[in-house]
Amino acid sequence: MSSQQDTNVTNLPDRTASSTTNGTTGTTNGTTEQNPRISLALVGGGIAGLCTAVSIIKHSPQIDLTIYESCASFREIGAGVAIQPNAKKALALIDPVLRTAFDKISTNSLWPSKQEYWFDIRVGIDVEGKKAGDLVHSPKCPDGQVAVHRAKFLDELVKLVPEGICQFNKRVTEITEERGEDGDFKMHLKFKDGTEAVHDGIVGCDGVKSKVRGFVAPECEPTFTGKYCYRGVIPMHQAIEVLGEEKAMNNNIYMGKHGHVSSLPIEGGKYISVTFFGNRPSWPYTDWILPTDHLAMLADLTSKNWSPFILNLIPLTSHNTIYALFDQLDNPLPTYAHNHALVIGDAAHGGTPFQGSGAGMAIEDAYVLGEILKCVTARKDLRKAFLAFNQVRKERTQAQVRTGRESGHFWAGDDGEVGFGDWEIMRGYMDTRMRWIWDVDLEWAVRVGRVFMGVDEA
Ligand SMILES: Cc1cc2nc3c(=O)[nH]c(=O)nc-3n(C[C@H](O)[C@H](O)[C@H](O)COP(=O)(O)OP(=O)(O)OC[C@H]3O[C@@H](n4cnc5c(N)ncnc54)[C@H](O)[C@@H]3O)c2cc1C
Numbered sequence: 001m002s003s004q005q006d007t008n009v010t011n012l013p014d015r016t017a018s019s020t021t022n023g024t025t026g027t028t029n030g031t032t033e034q035n036p037r038i039s040l041a042l043v044g045g046g047i048a049g050l051c052t053a054v055s056i057i058k059h060s061p062q063i064d065l066t067i068y069e070s071c072a073s074f075r076e077i078g079a080g081v082a083i084q085p086n087a088k089k090a091l092a093l094i095d096p097v098l099r100t101a102f103d104k105i106s107t108n109s110l111w112p113s114k115q116e117y118w119f120d121i122r123v124g125i126d127v128e129g130k131k132a133g134d135l136v137h138s139p140k141c142p143d144g145q146v147a148v149h150r151a152k153f154l155d156e157l158v159k160l161v162p163e164g165i166c167q168f169n170k171r172v173t174e175i176t177e178e179r180g181e182d183g184d185f186k187m188h189l190k191f192k193d194g195t196e197a198v199h200d201g202i203v204g205c206d207g208v209k210s211k212v213r214g215f216v217a218p219e220c221e222p223t224f225t226g227k228y229c230y231r232g233v234i235p236m237h238q239a240i241e242v243l244g245e246e247k248a249m250n251n252n253i254y255m256g257k258h259g260h261v262s263s264l265p266i267e268g269g270k271y272i273s274v275t276f277f278g279n280r281p282s283w284p285y286t287d288w289i290l291p292t293d294h295l296a297m298l299a300d301l302t303s304k305n306w307s308p309f310i311l312n313l314i315p316l317t318s319h320n321t322i323y324a325l326f327d328q329l330d331n332p333l334p335t336y337a338h339n340h341a342l343v344i345g346d347a348a349h350g351g352t353p354f355q356g357s358g359a360g361m362a363i364e365d366a367y368v369l370g371e372i373l374k375c376v377t378a379r380k381d382l383r384k385a386f387l388a389f390n391q392v393r394k395e396r397t398q399a400q401v402r403t404g405r406e407s408g409h410f411w412a413g414d415d416g417e418v419g420f421g422d423w424e425i426m427r428g429y430m431d432t433r434m435r436w437i438w439d440v441d442l443e444w445a446v447r448v449g450r451v452f453m454g455v456d457e458a
Contacts, residue, residue: 038063038379041189041199043172043212045069046076048345048362049205050157055094055370057161062377066199067161068189070171070206074158076150079233080266080273082251085143085438087360090367093442101156106146109250110269114138117251118145121430124254124261125305127420132307133247136255137427143438145251145356147264147273169193175202175215177339184379185340201340201382203369205362208326209288210347217333217343222326222350224283227408229325229353230276230297232317236265239272242312248272253411255420259304260411262356263313274313276301277354279412283324292322325408327351329401336394337386344369344389349397354407357437361397364442368393371446375455388452392445400437407433 040056042049045067056065083091083106092099108115118141123130130136174190187202204212208222239248249269254261259278266273278300297314328350336348345362372385409415410429418425450456 036379038201038376038382039199040065040373040382041187041197041202042067043189043202043204044206044210044345044347045071045074045166046205046207046345046362047081047153047157047359048347048366049203050074050154050161051091051094051098051363051366052203052205052344052369053165054098054157054160055366056373057165058095059370060373060376063373065165066197067166068170068172068191068197069166069168070192072168074154074166076154079150079231079271079275080147080264081150081153081359082145082147082264082356083363084145084355084357084360084434085141086440086442087357087363088143088146089440090360090363090442093367094363094370095160098156098160101159102148102153105152105156105267106148107265107268108144108146110265111246111250114250115144116140116142118434119251119253119262120247121253121255122247123420124256124307124310126307129421133254133309136423137430139427139430139434141434141438147251147266149266149271149273152267170195172206172211175212175341177215177341185383187340200379201386202342204341204343204347205345206347208346208350210343212341213333213343213347216338216341217335220328220331220333222328223330225325225327225329225352225405225408226279226281227325227352228278228280228283229323230292230317230320231323232274232313232320233266233271234274234313234316235271236269238316239263239274239313242309242316254310255411255413256304256306256310258412258414259301259306261306261310274317275353276310276314277408277412278304279414283326285324288324288326290322292320294320325352327401327405328398329405332398332401333394335390337383337390340382340386342369342386342389344393348393349401351401351404352408353404354411355400355404355434355437357400357404360437361400364440365389365393365397367442368445368449372449372453375450375453381453384453388449391452392449396440396445403433403437 040063117138120138121136171192173192176188178186187199189197251264261276263272263274344365376385451458
Protein backbone atom coordinates (compact mmCIF):
# COMPACT_ATOMS: atom_id res chain seq x y z
CA MET A 1 0.00 0.00 0.00
CA SER A 2 2.58 2.51 1.06
CA SER A 3 5.19 2.28 -1.64
CA GLN A 4 2.68 2.70 -4.45
CA GLN A 5 0.97 5.59 -2.79
CA ASP A 6 4.18 7.38 -2.08
CA THR A 7 4.78 8.26 -5.71
CA ASN A 8 6.96 11.27 -6.36
CA VAL A 9 5.84 14.41 -8.09
CA THR A 10 8.49 15.04 -10.68
CA ASN A 11 7.21 18.27 -12.25
CA LEU A 12 6.85 20.86 -9.57
CA PRO A 13 5.08 24.17 -10.17
CA ASP A 14 6.86 27.47 -10.47
CA ARG A 15 7.34 28.91 -6.97
CA THR A 16 6.26 32.29 -8.24
CA ALA A 17 2.90 31.03 -9.55
CA SER A 18 -0.18 32.74 -8.17
CA SER A 19 -1.84 31.41 -5.04
CA THR A 20 -4.58 28.81 -5.05
CA THR A 21 -8.21 29.29 -5.95
CA ASN A 22 -11.20 27.17 -5.17
CA GLY A 23 -11.02 24.18 -7.49
CA THR A 24 -14.72 23.39 -7.30
CA THR A 25 -17.16 24.02 -10.12
CA GLY A 26 -20.92 23.78 -10.32
CA THR A 27 -23.62 25.19 -8.07
CA THR A 28 -23.00 27.60 -5.22
CA ASN A 29 -23.11 24.76 -2.73
CA GLY A 30 -20.26 23.21 -4.66
CA THR A 31 -22.09 20.20 -6.10
CA THR A 32 -23.29 19.28 -9.56
CA GLU A 33 -25.77 16.69 -10.72
CA GLN A 34 -22.93 14.43 -11.79
CA ASN A 35 -21.04 14.98 -8.56
CA PRO A 36 -23.28 14.69 -5.51
CA ARG A 37 -22.26 16.00 -2.12
CA ILE A 38 -19.29 14.46 -0.36
CA SER A 39 -19.66 13.32 3.22
CA LEU A 40 -16.48 13.58 5.25
CA ALA A 41 -15.91 12.65 8.89
CA LEU A 42 -13.22 14.16 11.08
CA VAL A 43 -12.42 11.79 13.95
CA GLY A 44 -11.28 13.94 16.88
CA GLY A 45 -11.94 17.56 17.77
CA GLY A 46 -8.57 18.78 19.04
CA ILE A 47 -6.45 21.48 17.40
CA ALA A 48 -5.97 19.47 14.18
CA GLY A 49 -9.65 18.52 13.86
CA LEU A 50 -11.07 21.94 14.64
CA CYS A 51 -8.62 23.89 12.45
CA THR A 52 -9.42 21.52 9.58
CA ALA A 53 -13.13 21.96 10.22
CA VAL A 54 -12.80 25.76 10.11
CA SER A 55 -11.04 25.52 6.76
CA ILE A 56 -13.51 23.07 5.21
CA ILE A 57 -16.53 25.04 6.41
CA LYS A 58 -15.12 28.22 4.94
CA HIS A 59 -13.75 26.92 1.66
CA SER A 60 -15.46 23.67 0.64
CA PRO A 61 -19.25 23.98 0.43
CA GLN A 62 -19.42 20.72 -1.54
CA ILE A 63 -18.44 18.79 1.62
CA ASP A 64 -20.89 17.71 4.33
CA LEU A 65 -18.80 17.60 7.47
CA THR A 66 -19.24 15.65 10.70
CA ILE A 67 -16.82 15.72 13.65
CA TYR A 68 -16.85 12.72 16.00
CA GLU A 69 -15.31 13.55 19.37
CA SER A 70 -14.87 10.90 22.05
CA CYS A 71 -15.24 13.38 24.95
CA ALA A 72 -18.48 14.96 26.14
CA SER A 73 -17.31 18.37 24.91
CA PHE A 74 -14.37 19.98 23.17
CA ARG A 75 -11.58 20.17 25.72
CA GLU A 76 -7.85 20.63 25.93
CA ILE A 77 -5.89 19.45 28.89
CA GLY A 78 -2.74 21.10 30.05
CA ALA A 79 -1.62 24.64 30.16
CA GLY A 80 -0.01 26.83 27.59
CA VAL A 81 0.96 25.92 24.09
CA ALA A 82 3.72 27.79 22.26
CA ILE A 83 2.87 28.76 18.71
CA GLN A 84 5.71 29.47 16.31
CA PRO A 85 5.67 31.94 13.38
CA ASN A 86 4.94 29.21 10.81
CA ALA A 87 1.77 28.20 12.67
CA LYS A 88 0.65 31.81 13.09
CA LYS A 89 1.01 32.17 9.33
CA ALA A 90 -1.05 29.00 8.78
CA LEU A 91 -3.83 30.31 11.03
CA ALA A 92 -4.08 33.46 8.92
CA LEU A 93 -4.13 31.40 5.74
CA ILE A 94 -6.94 29.21 7.07
CA ASP A 95 -9.03 32.25 7.97
CA PRO A 96 -7.89 35.80 8.83
CA VAL A 97 -10.75 35.91 11.37
CA LEU A 98 -9.17 32.97 13.19
CA ARG A 99 -5.78 34.67 13.21
CA THR A 100 -7.26 37.90 14.58
CA ALA A 101 -9.03 35.97 17.34
CA PHE A 102 -5.82 34.08 18.10
CA ASP A 103 -3.76 37.27 18.28
CA LYS A 104 -6.13 38.64 20.91
CA ILE A 105 -5.57 35.70 23.26
CA SER A 106 -1.89 34.96 22.65
CA THR A 107 1.01 36.35 24.64
CA ASN A 108 4.64 36.96 23.72
CA SER A 109 7.36 37.85 26.23
CA LEU A 110 5.94 40.82 28.12
CA TRP A 111 8.95 43.10 27.77
CA PRO A 112 8.91 44.71 24.29
CA SER A 113 12.72 44.48 24.25
CA LYS A 114 12.42 40.66 24.44
CA GLN A 115 9.72 40.14 21.84
CA GLU A 116 12.02 39.60 18.87
CA TYR A 117 13.70 36.71 20.71
CA TRP A 118 12.55 33.10 20.88
CA PHE A 119 13.60 32.41 24.47
CA ASP A 120 16.23 33.65 26.87
CA ILE A 121 18.28 30.51 27.34
CA ARG A 122 19.85 30.15 30.76
CA VAL A 123 21.48 27.51 32.90
CA GLY A 124 19.25 26.17 35.67
CA ILE A 125 22.13 24.58 37.59
CA ASP A 126 25.59 25.77 38.59
CA VAL A 127 28.14 24.72 35.98
CA GLU A 128 31.74 25.65 35.47
CA GLY A 129 31.92 29.33 34.57
CA LYS A 130 28.18 29.97 35.03
CA LYS A 131 25.82 30.28 37.96
CA ALA A 132 22.25 28.98 37.87
CA GLY A 133 20.09 31.61 36.18
CA ASP A 134 22.91 33.08 34.05
CA LEU A 135 21.99 33.88 30.47
CA VAL A 136 23.63 31.73 27.79
CA HIS A 137 22.01 33.19 24.69
CA SER A 138 18.86 34.79 23.25
CA PRO A 139 18.20 33.39 19.77
CA LYS A 140 16.13 35.68 17.58
CA CYS A 141 12.69 34.70 16.34
CA PRO A 142 11.85 37.34 13.74
CA ASP A 143 8.08 36.95 13.70
CA GLY A 144 7.74 36.28 17.39
CA GLN A 145 6.87 33.11 19.25
CA VAL A 146 3.72 33.41 21.35
CA ALA A 147 1.95 31.20 23.85
CA VAL A 148 -1.73 30.66 24.36
CA HIS A 149 -3.85 28.92 26.96
CA ARG A 150 -5.00 25.73 25.25
CA ALA A 151 -8.61 25.88 26.38
CA LYS A 152 -8.92 29.52 25.30
CA PHE A 153 -7.56 28.65 21.85
CA LEU A 154 -10.07 25.84 21.50
CA ASP A 155 -12.88 28.22 22.50
CA GLU A 156 -11.93 30.52 19.61
CA LEU A 157 -11.90 27.62 17.15
CA VAL A 158 -15.27 26.35 18.35
CA LYS A 159 -16.83 29.77 17.67
CA LEU A 160 -16.12 29.22 13.96
CA VAL A 161 -17.70 25.75 13.81
CA PRO A 162 -21.50 25.74 13.41
CA GLU A 163 -23.45 23.85 16.05
CA GLY A 164 -24.66 20.44 14.99
CA ILE A 165 -21.53 19.52 13.05
CA CYS A 166 -19.95 17.81 16.04
CA GLN A 167 -21.22 14.66 17.71
CA PHE A 168 -19.84 14.16 21.23
CA ASN A 169 -19.32 10.97 23.25
CA LYS A 170 -18.52 9.25 19.96
CA ARG A 171 -15.40 7.16 20.43
CA VAL A 172 -14.49 5.39 17.19
CA THR A 173 -13.62 1.78 17.94
CA GLU A 174 -13.55 0.16 14.51
CA ILE A 175 -12.99 1.28 10.93
CA THR A 176 -13.64 -0.72 7.78
CA GLU A 177 -13.84 0.15 4.10
CA GLU A 178 -16.11 -1.14 1.38
CA ARG A 179 -15.74 -0.66 -2.35
CA GLY A 180 -19.04 -0.09 -4.12
CA GLU A 181 -19.95 -1.14 -7.67
CA ASP A 182 -19.10 2.35 -8.88
CA GLY A 183 -15.56 1.87 -7.58
CA ASP A 184 -15.97 4.49 -4.83
CA PHE A 185 -14.94 3.64 -1.31
CA LYS A 186 -17.29 3.92 1.66
CA MET A 187 -15.86 4.21 5.14
CA HIS A 188 -17.72 2.45 7.96
CA LEU A 189 -17.22 3.63 11.53
CA LYS A 190 -18.29 1.82 14.70
CA PHE A 191 -18.52 3.68 17.99
CA LYS A 192 -18.14 2.61 21.60
CA ASP A 193 -21.83 3.39 22.24
CA GLY A 194 -22.83 0.70 19.73
CA THR A 195 -23.85 3.07 16.92
CA GLU A 196 -22.40 3.13 13.41
CA ALA A 197 -21.90 5.65 10.61
CA VAL A 198 -20.93 5.58 6.94
CA HIS A 199 -19.02 8.34 5.14
CA ASP A 200 -17.29 8.87 1.82
CA GLY A 201 -14.03 9.65 3.61
CA ILE A 202 -12.53 9.97 7.08
CA VAL A 203 -9.70 12.08 8.47
CA GLY A 204 -8.18 10.83 11.70
CA CYS A 205 -7.38 13.83 13.89
CA ASP A 206 -7.54 11.60 16.94
CA GLY A 207 -4.19 12.32 18.50
CA VAL A 208 -1.16 10.28 19.40
CA LYS A 209 -3.23 7.24 20.48
CA SER A 210 -5.12 7.35 17.17
CA LYS A 211 -7.55 4.61 16.18
CA VAL A 212 -7.60 5.74 12.55
CA ARG A 213 -3.80 5.32 12.34
CA GLY A 214 -4.28 1.59 12.97
CA PHE A 215 -6.40 1.44 9.80
CA VAL A 216 -4.16 3.62 7.62
CA ALA A 217 -0.79 2.30 8.76
CA PRO A 218 -1.11 -0.79 10.95
CA GLU A 219 1.59 -1.55 13.50
CA CYS A 220 2.96 1.99 13.62
CA GLU A 221 2.54 2.52 17.33
CA PRO A 222 4.38 5.37 19.08
CA THR A 223 7.14 4.41 21.51
CA PHE A 224 8.36 5.90 24.79
CA THR A 225 11.13 8.43 24.17
CA GLY A 226 12.85 8.19 27.56
CA LYS A 227 11.47 11.65 28.39
CA TYR A 228 8.69 12.83 30.67
CA CYS A 229 7.51 16.15 32.04
CA TYR A 230 5.51 17.92 34.71
CA ARG A 231 3.43 20.92 33.66
CA GLY A 232 1.83 23.68 35.64
CA VAL A 233 0.42 27.19 35.61
CA ILE A 234 1.53 29.75 38.21
CA PRO A 235 -0.01 33.18 38.88
CA MET A 236 2.40 35.85 37.64
CA HIS A 237 2.77 37.67 40.96
CA GLN A 238 3.92 34.43 42.62
CA ALA A 239 6.27 33.62 39.75
CA ILE A 240 7.83 37.09 40.07
CA GLU A 241 8.49 36.49 43.78
CA VAL A 242 10.51 33.38 42.92
CA LEU A 243 12.08 34.29 39.58
CA GLY A 244 12.18 38.07 39.56
CA GLU A 245 10.51 40.19 36.90
CA GLU A 246 12.83 39.57 33.97
CA LYS A 247 12.64 35.78 34.14
CA ALA A 248 8.97 35.52 35.09
CA MET A 249 7.63 37.95 32.50
CA ASN A 250 9.49 36.64 29.47
CA ASN A 251 10.03 33.34 27.64
CA ASN A 252 12.84 31.31 29.25
CA ILE A 253 14.50 27.92 28.90
CA TYR A 254 16.69 26.66 31.75
CA MET A 255 19.17 23.99 30.75
CA GLY A 256 20.05 21.33 33.31
CA LYS A 257 21.80 17.99 33.49
CA HIS A 258 19.51 15.38 31.89
CA GLY A 259 16.56 17.76 31.84
CA HIS A 260 15.39 21.28 31.17
CA VAL A 261 12.62 23.66 32.19
CA SER A 262 10.66 26.10 30.05
CA SER A 263 8.48 28.99 31.15
CA LEU A 264 6.26 31.30 29.11
CA PRO A 265 3.82 34.01 30.14
CA ILE A 266 0.23 33.28 29.08
CA GLU A 267 -3.12 35.06 29.22
CA GLY A 268 -1.64 38.50 28.75
CA GLY A 269 0.77 37.88 31.63
CA LYS A 270 -1.70 36.77 34.31
CA TYR A 271 0.08 33.41 34.58
CA ILE A 272 3.20 31.62 33.51
CA SER A 273 3.06 28.15 31.99
CA VAL A 274 5.98 26.10 33.25
CA THR A 275 7.16 22.64 32.16
CA PHE A 276 9.85 20.55 33.87
CA PHE A 277 11.37 17.91 31.55
CA GLY A 278 13.44 14.92 32.62
CA ASN A 279 14.75 11.51 31.55
CA ARG A 280 13.71 8.07 32.73
CA PRO A 281 14.55 4.66 31.29
CA SER A 282 11.04 3.30 30.83
CA TRP A 283 7.32 3.97 31.26
CA PRO A 284 5.63 0.87 32.66
CA TYR A 285 2.10 2.34 32.92
CA THR A 286 -0.82 2.07 30.47
CA ASP A 287 -1.83 5.72 30.95
CA TRP A 288 0.53 8.35 29.56
CA ILE A 289 -0.73 11.11 31.84
CA LEU A 290 -0.88 10.40 35.58
CA PRO A 291 -1.62 12.53 38.63
CA THR A 292 1.34 13.39 40.83
CA ASP A 293 2.02 15.73 43.78
CA HIS A 294 4.52 18.32 44.96
CA LEU A 295 6.41 15.90 47.19
CA ALA A 296 7.06 13.44 44.38
CA MET A 297 8.05 16.25 42.01
CA LEU A 298 10.39 17.79 44.57
CA ALA A 299 12.04 14.47 45.37
CA ASP A 300 12.58 13.82 41.68
CA LEU A 301 13.84 17.27 40.67
CA THR A 302 15.99 17.81 43.77
CA SER A 303 17.89 14.65 42.89
CA LYS A 304 18.70 16.28 39.52
CA ASN A 305 20.51 19.23 41.11
CA TRP A 306 18.11 21.93 39.97
CA SER A 307 18.79 25.28 41.57
CA PRO A 308 16.52 26.39 44.47
CA PHE A 309 14.82 29.04 42.30
CA ILE A 310 13.58 26.28 39.98
CA LEU A 311 12.56 24.00 42.84
CA ASN A 312 10.69 26.86 44.54
CA LEU A 313 8.30 26.99 41.58
CA ILE A 314 7.01 23.49 42.26
CA PRO A 315 4.81 24.25 45.31
CA LEU A 316 3.16 27.04 43.30
CA THR A 317 1.86 24.69 40.60
CA SER A 318 -1.57 23.08 40.86
CA HIS A 319 -3.40 20.08 39.32
CA ASN A 320 -0.07 18.30 39.05
CA THR A 321 0.36 15.66 36.40
CA ILE A 322 3.25 13.75 34.92
CA TYR A 323 3.28 13.22 31.15
CA ALA A 324 5.13 10.36 29.50
CA LEU A 325 6.41 11.54 26.14
CA PHE A 326 5.88 9.14 23.24
CA ASP A 327 6.64 9.74 19.58
CA GLN A 328 6.61 8.09 16.14
CA LEU A 329 10.37 8.24 15.53
CA ASP A 330 10.95 4.49 15.93
CA ASN A 331 7.80 3.55 13.99
CA PRO A 332 7.22 6.24 11.36
CA LEU A 333 4.14 5.82 9.20
CA PRO A 334 5.01 4.70 5.65
CA THR A 335 2.01 6.72 4.52
CA TYR A 336 -0.60 9.04 6.02
CA ALA A 337 -3.21 8.02 3.43
CA HIS A 338 -4.98 4.80 2.55
CA ASN A 339 -7.79 5.00 -0.03
CA HIS A 340 -10.46 7.23 1.55
CA ALA A 341 -8.80 7.49 4.97
CA LEU A 342 -6.15 9.96 6.10
CA VAL A 343 -4.40 10.81 9.36
CA ILE A 344 -3.12 14.26 10.31
CA GLY A 345 -1.75 16.01 13.41
CA ASP A 346 -0.47 13.85 16.24
CA ALA A 347 -2.33 10.85 14.80
CA ALA A 348 0.15 10.93 11.90
CA HIS A 349 3.30 12.43 13.39
CA GLY A 350 3.10 12.62 17.16
CA GLY A 351 6.35 14.03 18.46
CA THR A 352 8.02 15.34 21.57
CA PRO A 353 7.31 18.95 22.58
CA PHE A 354 10.93 20.14 22.63
CA GLN A 355 10.50 22.46 19.65
CA GLY A 356 7.05 23.66 20.68
CA SER A 357 5.83 22.66 17.24
CA GLY A 358 3.44 19.67 17.39
CA ALA A 359 0.34 21.84 17.47
CA GLY A 360 1.94 24.10 14.88
CA MET A 361 2.40 21.15 12.51
CA ALA A 362 -1.24 20.18 13.13
CA ILE A 363 -2.33 23.71 12.16
CA GLU A 364 -0.16 23.57 9.02
CA ASP A 365 -1.75 20.18 8.18
CA ALA A 366 -5.20 21.72 8.55
CA TYR A 367 -4.35 24.57 6.18
CA VAL A 368 -2.81 22.34 3.51
CA LEU A 369 -5.58 19.73 3.73
CA GLY A 370 -8.27 22.41 3.60
CA GLU A 371 -6.75 23.84 0.41
CA ILE A 372 -6.39 20.43 -1.22
CA LEU A 373 -9.98 19.52 -0.36
CA LYS A 374 -11.16 22.58 -2.30
CA CYS A 375 -10.21 20.62 -5.41
CA VAL A 376 -12.39 17.64 -4.53
CA THR A 377 -15.50 17.77 -6.70
CA ALA A 378 -16.45 14.09 -6.68
CA ARG A 379 -16.25 11.33 -4.08
CA LYS A 380 -13.58 9.49 -6.00
CA ASP A 381 -11.31 12.58 -5.75
CA LEU A 382 -10.84 11.95 -2.04
CA ARG A 383 -8.29 9.23 -2.64
CA LYS A 384 -6.16 11.50 -4.83
CA ALA A 385 -6.56 14.38 -2.38
CA PHE A 386 -5.38 12.28 0.54
CA LEU A 387 -2.41 11.00 -1.47
CA ALA A 388 -1.56 14.58 -2.42
CA PHE A 389 -1.63 15.56 1.25
CA ASN A 390 0.67 12.66 2.09
CA GLN A 391 2.98 13.71 -0.71
CA VAL A 392 3.46 17.26 0.50
CA ARG A 393 3.29 16.81 4.29
CA LYS A 394 5.00 13.57 5.27
CA GLU A 395 8.63 14.57 4.93
CA ARG A 396 8.35 17.86 6.81
CA THR A 397 6.24 16.53 9.65
CA GLN A 398 8.42 13.46 10.16
CA ALA A 399 11.48 15.72 10.24
CA GLN A 400 9.78 17.58 13.09
CA VAL A 401 9.51 14.31 15.01
CA ARG A 402 13.21 13.56 14.47
CA THR A 403 14.55 17.02 15.28
CA GLY A 404 12.19 17.23 18.25
CA ARG A 405 13.91 14.25 19.83
CA GLU A 406 17.31 15.72 19.04
CA SER A 407 16.27 19.00 20.65
CA GLY A 408 15.27 17.17 23.82
CA HIS A 409 18.79 15.79 24.10
CA PHE A 410 20.32 19.17 23.31
CA TRP A 411 18.37 21.15 25.92
CA ALA A 412 19.09 18.46 28.53
CA GLY A 413 22.81 18.59 27.90
CA ASP A 414 22.67 14.99 26.59
CA ASP A 415 23.62 15.82 23.03
CA GLY A 416 26.75 13.68 23.11
CA GLU A 417 28.68 16.05 20.83
CA VAL A 418 28.06 19.46 22.38
CA GLY A 419 27.86 20.06 26.11
CA PHE A 420 28.05 22.69 28.83
CA GLY A 421 31.12 24.80 28.30
CA ASP A 422 30.95 24.61 24.48
CA TRP A 423 29.06 27.90 24.64
CA GLU A 424 29.97 29.25 21.21
CA ILE A 425 28.95 26.04 19.45
CA MET A 426 25.79 25.88 21.52
CA ARG A 427 24.86 29.45 20.62
CA GLY A 428 25.26 28.59 16.94
CA TYR A 429 22.89 25.63 17.36
CA MET A 430 20.40 27.78 19.23
CA ASP A 431 20.42 30.39 16.47
CA THR A 432 19.77 27.93 13.68
CA ARG A 433 17.88 24.88 14.90
CA MET A 434 14.35 26.29 14.57
CA ARG A 435 14.84 28.13 11.27
CA TRP A 436 13.64 25.35 8.98
CA ILE A 437 10.42 25.11 10.96
CA TRP A 438 9.74 28.85 10.87
CA ASP A 439 10.78 29.52 7.26
CA VAL A 440 8.23 27.46 5.38
CA ASP A 441 6.28 28.27 2.24
CA LEU A 442 2.97 26.54 2.88
CA GLU A 443 1.35 27.96 -0.24
CA TRP A 444 4.07 26.24 -2.24
CA ALA A 445 3.11 22.92 -0.62
CA VAL A 446 -0.49 23.53 -1.65
CA ARG A 447 0.55 24.26 -5.23
CA VAL A 448 2.49 20.99 -5.36
CA GLY A 449 -0.54 19.19 -3.94
CA ARG A 450 -2.78 20.63 -6.64
CA VAL A 451 -0.35 19.53 -9.34
CA PHE A 452 -0.31 16.07 -7.79
CA MET A 453 -4.10 16.00 -7.95
CA GLY A 454 -4.02 17.02 -11.60
CA VAL A 455 -5.93 20.26 -10.95
CA ASP A 456 -3.04 22.53 -11.98
CA GLU A 457 -0.21 22.04 -14.41
CA ALA A 458 3.36 22.03 -13.18
C1 LIG B 1 3.73 18.25 27.45
C2 LIG B 1 3.42 18.72 26.07
C3 LIG B 1 3.68 20.04 25.70
C4 LIG B 1 3.43 20.47 24.40
N1 LIG B 1 3.71 21.76 24.06
C5 LIG B 1 3.52 22.18 22.79
C6 LIG B 1 3.82 23.52 22.41
O1 LIG B 1 4.23 24.33 23.23
N2 LIG B 1 3.62 23.88 21.11
C7 LIG B 1 3.14 22.99 20.18
O2 LIG B 1 2.99 23.37 19.00
N3 LIG B 1 2.84 21.72 20.52
C8 LIG B 1 3.01 21.30 21.79
N4 LIG B 1 2.70 20.02 22.14
C9 LIG B 1 2.14 19.13 21.12
C10 LIG B 1 0.66 19.41 20.92
O3 LIG B 1 -0.01 19.36 22.15
C11 LIG B 1 0.06 18.40 19.97
O4 LIG B 1 0.88 18.27 18.83
C12 LIG B 1 -1.33 18.83 19.51
O5 LIG B 1 -2.18 19.01 20.62
C13 LIG B 1 -1.91 17.75 18.59
O6 LIG B 1 -3.22 18.08 18.27
P1 LIG B 1 -4.18 16.97 17.63
O7 LIG B 1 -5.47 17.67 17.38
O8 LIG B 1 -3.48 16.29 16.52
O9 LIG B 1 -4.36 15.86 18.76
P2 LIG B 1 -5.10 15.96 20.24
O10 LIG B 1 -4.90 17.32 20.76
O11 LIG B 1 -4.60 14.81 20.96
O12 LIG B 1 -6.63 15.79 19.85
C14 LIG B 1 -7.18 14.54 19.56
C15 LIG B 1 -8.69 14.59 19.76
O13 LIG B 1 -9.26 13.37 19.31
C16 LIG B 1 -10.14 12.84 20.30
N5 LIG B 1 -10.10 11.37 20.13
C17 LIG B 1 -9.08 10.53 20.44
N6 LIG B 1 -9.40 9.26 20.11
C18 LIG B 1 -10.64 9.31 19.57
C19 LIG B 1 -11.50 8.30 19.03
N7 LIG B 1 -11.15 7.01 18.97
N8 LIG B 1 -12.72 8.69 18.55
C20 LIG B 1 -13.10 10.00 18.58
N9 LIG B 1 -12.31 10.99 19.09
C21 LIG B 1 -11.09 10.64 19.57
C22 LIG B 1 -9.56 13.33 21.61
O14 LIG B 1 -10.53 13.36 22.64
C23 LIG B 1 -9.08 14.73 21.23
O15 LIG B 1 -10.09 15.69 21.35
C24 LIG B 1 2.92 19.56 23.44
C25 LIG B 1 2.63 18.24 23.81
C26 LIG B 1 2.87 17.82 25.11
C27 LIG B 1 2.57 16.39 25.48
